[in-house]
Amino acid sequence: MSAGSRVEALVTWVATQPDPVRLELVCAEHPDPRAGDRDQTVVRLDTCLSGLAWAVLLELVVVSAHVELRLDGCTDPDGARAVVTEVLAAAAGDRLTVRADPPRGRRRDVLVLGALPVSRRVLLGLGSTRAVVDRPPLERERVRQGLLSLGPADRYAGMAAPSADLTAEGCTFCGVCARACPAEALQVTVLAGEVKLVHRPSSCLDCGACTDLCPGQVLVRRGAVDWAGVLDPAPVALAAGRAGVCRRCGGAVAAAGGPTGELVCDVCAYRRSHPFGSRVMGPSAPAGRPNARPAADPRLDRYVDHGGVR
Numbered sequence: 001m002s003a004g005s006r007v008e009a010l011v012t013w014v015a016t017q018p019d020p021v022r023l024e025l026v027c028a029e030h031p032d033p034r035a036g037d038r039d040q041t042v043v044r045l046d047t048c049l050s051g052l053a054w055a056v057l058l059e060l061v062v063v064s065a066h067v068e069l070r071l072d073g074c075t076d077p078d079g080a081r082a083v084v085t086e087v088l089a090a091a092a093g094d095r096l097t098v099r100a101d102p103p104r105g106r107r108r109d110v111l112v113l114g115a116l117p118v119s120r121r122v123l124l125g126l127g128s129t130r131a132v133v134d135r136p137p138l139e140r141e142r143v144r145q146g147l148l149s150l151g152p153a154d155r156y157a158g159m160a161a162p163s164a165d166l167t168a169e170g171c172t173f174c175g176v177c178a179r180a181c182p183a184e185a186l187q188v189t190v191l192a193g194e195v196k197l198v199h200r201p202s203s204c205l206d207c208g209a210c211t212d213l214c215p216g217q218v219l220v221r222r223g224a225v226d227w228a229g230v231l232d233p234a235p236v237a238l239a240a241g242r243a244g245v246c247r248r249c250g251g252a253v254a255a256a257g258g259p260t261g262e263l264v265c266d267v268c269a270y271r272r273s274h275p276f277g278s279r280v281m282g283p284s285a286p287a288g289r290p291n292a293r294p295a296a297d298p299r300l301d302r303y304v305d306h307g308g309v310r
Contacts, residue, residue, distance in 0.1 A: 006113040011059045013116045020065035030073035036103040043111045050079025058146045061092045072102040091150040156227035163204040163225040170218040171239035172266035177210035195243040195252045198235040201225040
């Protein structure tokens with residue numbers, strides 16, 4: 001089991017304990033974390049606290065009564081503090097604390113990842129658990145659920161999230177961006193004679209694939225969406241127009257058409273101008289050759305077959 005898997009297993013272990021757990025996390029290099037509050041369950045990680053993913057720490061806050069990060073004995077205390085991001089601190093409130101000085105108290109047992117105790121009744125399925133753990137497979141959805149369980153979306157307003165704030169003035173609805181997006185955060189929709197390019201900030205990874213591959217270079221990232229916007233599942237319309245059908249490929253296109261005013265989508269217009277490939281010739285191209293656009297990404301060929309508009 002990998003280090004990340006063992007930490008995620010800790011989330012499940014805490015959630016299935018019969019009573020709420022007050023969790024105390026220490027680094028792997030801590031010399032002796034046994035002294036302290038006996039009401040807290042101390043767990044030694046198999047790495048430094050600075051290597052703990054903030055999304056997993058958020059899940060631990062959700063399933064625990066309280067989480068304390070102990071920095072005494074940590075070789076990278078600044079890195080450990082950085083794990084507590086602005087949005088995590090706002091979500092957790094007083095349920096998450098960071099302690100720099102060593103605590104005093106009686107000696108306790110120290111649990112180790114990969115060897116967490118399980119009662120015989122729970123092991124045999126006879127004991128009741130405090131929670132049924134149903135973790136979504138995607139980390140982003142786990143983060144979204146965790147933040148909403150700890151507070152309303154407007155609590156996180158103004159805090160930048162890993163999601164792009166996009167504009168698409170002059171969009172021709174070619175669909176290249178929608179097919180390039182690995183998270184399916186962009187869609188071209190046609191409904192009641194209107195074509196739209198819609199964006200879901202809740203799914204966006206801010207990877208830049210859509211803006212890099214936009215044939216017309218009209219899809220622009222103007223900043224980051226805040227966490228309040230990411231937690232809202234409603235899509236945002238980036239562009240809209242009267243729907244038409246490209247006469248070459250049958251895909252959706254604004255009724256005004258491409259650069260020449262025809263009902264031809266931007267991709268088909270590009271192909272027609274460059275029949276021998278999708279790579280635009282450089283600045284030294286002979287005069288008279290179509291070279292009005294900036295050099296295209298050779299990956300564009302993978303996304304131009306866009307007949308299946310959503």
